[in-house]
Amino acid sequence: MGFFKLTIRDVPIDNHIVLVRADYNVPLDKDGKISDDLRIKANLPTLKYLHDHGCKIVVISHLGRPEGRDPKYSLEQVAVRLSKLMDHHVEFVDDCIGDRVTQTIKKSGAHSITLLENLRYYKEEEADDEAFAKNIAKSTGARYFVQDGFGVVHRAHASTHAITLCIPSVAGLLLEREYETITGAMQHPQRPLVAIMGGAKISDKIAVIERFVHVADNIIIGGAMANTFLAYKGVEMGASMLESDQTDTLDRIYHAAHEKVGDEVDTFIILPQDVAVAKEIAPKATRRSVGLETIESDDIALDIGDRTIEHIVATVAKAKTVIWNGTLGYAELPEFAHGSARLALALATQPQTASIIGGGDTADFVLKWDNNGGKSFTHVSTGGGASLELMAGDTLPGIESLLDARK
Ligand code: ADP
Ligand code: 3PG
Ligand code: MG
Numbered sequence: 001m002g003f004f005k006l007t008i009r010d011v012p013i014d015n016h017i018v019l020v021r022a023d024y025n026v027p028l029d030k031d032g033k034i035s036d037d038l039r040i041k042a043n044l045p046t047l048k049y050l051h052d053h054g055c056k057i058v059v060i061s062h063l064g065r066p067e068g069r070d071p072k073y074s075l076e077q078v079a080v081r082l083s084k085l086m087d088h089h090v091e092f093v094d095d096c097i098g099d100r101v102t103q104t105i106k107k108s109g110a111h112s113i114t115l116l117e118n119l120r121y122y123k124e125e126e127a128d129d130e131a132f133a134k135n136i137a138k139s140t141g142a143r144y145f146v147q148d149g150f151g152v153v154h155r156a157h158a159s160t161h162a163i164t165l166c167i168p169s170v171a172g173l174l175l176e177r178e179y180e181t182i183t184g185a186m187q188h189p190q191r192p193l194v195a196i197m198g199g200a201k202i203s204d205k206i207a208v209i210e211r212f213v214h215v216a217d218n219i220i221i222g223g224a225m226a227n228t229f230l231a232y233k234g235v236e237m238g239a240s241m242l243e244s245d246q247t248d249t250l251d252r253i254y255h256a257a258h259e260k261v262g263d264e265v266d267t268f269i270i271l272p273q274d275v276a277v278a279k280e281i282a283p284k285a286t287r288r289s290v291g292l293e294t295i296e297s298d299d300i301a302l303d304i305g306d307r308t309i310e311h312i313v314a315t316v317a318k319a320k321t322v323i324w325n326g327t328l329g330y331a332e333l334p335e336f337a338h339g340s341a342r343l344a345l346a347l348a349t350q351p352q353t354a355s356i357i358g359g360g361d362t363a364d365f366v367l368k369w370d371n372n373g374g375k376s377f378t379h380v381s382t383g384g385g386a387s388l389e390l391m392a393g394d395t396l397p398g399i400e401s402l403l404d405a406r407k
Pocket of ligand 3 (some may be wrong): 361
């Protein structure tokens with residue numbers, strides 16, 4: 001089953017000016033420096049392919065959500081990092097349209113790489129403004145547009161949609177890999193497929209949970225999301241973070257699960273049997289693993305409990321595919337990262353199980369845990385919202401707008 005869009009391999013791209021949309025929306029530390037470069041590294045195969053084919057490469061991206069030209073969100077430091085990773089000079093231009101862009105590209109030769117300044121310095125970017133897209137096309141003189149910013153293809157912006165109306169547009173290798181890995185696991189998984197959902201809110205992820213009810217063999221729920229499930233089941237959750245307005249959603253989820261597995265619902269959707277609580281969310285807070293019936297009114301459930309961790313590890317041991325989205329606890333604090341860390345360890349030590357990890361915070365967590373660019377896992381997605389929407393089965397505007405592959 002091939003990808004349904006044309007990619008850079010399918011078009012005579014050699015020696016042309018090629019405009020590449022990357023998602024270099026990298027996390028920044030408190031000093032404003034790049035704290036993780038997965039998104040830059042993930043885009044390298046596409047750039048190397050174009051480089052080897054003699055293209056003049058022009059890369060565009062956004063960074064953060066700036067209000068106008070805020071220097072905190074300049075892509076200049078990304079150009080420096082990219083240059084190291086490509087082992088090739090990357091020219092940075094402090095604008096993404098206009099004469100300086102045109103002149104720089106004109107002067108550059110085959111194999112050159114130019115990175116343009118943050119697209120979101122212009123409000124026209126998020127407005128999907130066609131005149132702005134035309135201006136990018138004209139300023140760069142690009143012959144092809146390559147979409148490789150997987151993390152942003154759920155947005156219909158000038159650089160993901162309007163631009164495709166101006167230049168013949170194909171997919172890059174990262175976009176193709178993300179799409180094939182995620183949709184492949186959702187549509188034709190090696191079974192058993194265990195879906196693990198955690199993180200902050202059910203309301204962010206309803207469509208994905210509902211899809212997993214249909215496609216997964218087990219669904220494991222952790223994180224603050226589990227608090228909401230447990231409260232729905234009548235457990236007193238003390239001072240834990242939860243959503244009390246999700247009764248209709250949970251009714252729907254349990255109804256669909258019941259249709260699928262009958263009385264096995266509570267072995268199909270696995271909720272924590274114990275939780276790790278603290279009296280406050282603070283680095284010095286100590287973890288207490290407690291049964292569900294002993295949660296006190298001022299307890300905050302911040303992680304899955306120790307028995308639950310063992311149960312999850314045992315369930316995952318039988319899986320052939322695991323899709324994980326959402327940390328299983330308040331993983332920013334090590335005391336409450338036990339659940340997520342034990343799950344990461346289980347996945348890393350059973351390489352025969354395909355492990356697909358999506359979600360901004362979950363990816364950040366496993367990358368720090370692994371400290372090796374996520375190599376311990378089959379696939380760490382570069383997309384947050386985009387990977388969730390793809391898992392939910394939505395069509396993504398930044399993919400739809402590319403040229404169709406011939407049937
Ligand atoms: P992702 O970005 O991977 O999709 P989310 O944004 O949904 O994940 O959730 C991650 C956030 O959920 C983290 O900030 C984490 O601290 C928070 N979280 C997880 N479990 C809990 C909990 N029990 N109580 C409070 N916050 C939690
Ligand atoms: C992301 O980090 O999810 C993408 O880069 C999109 O960024 P946005 O949520 O600001 O549109
Ligand atoms: Mg998040």
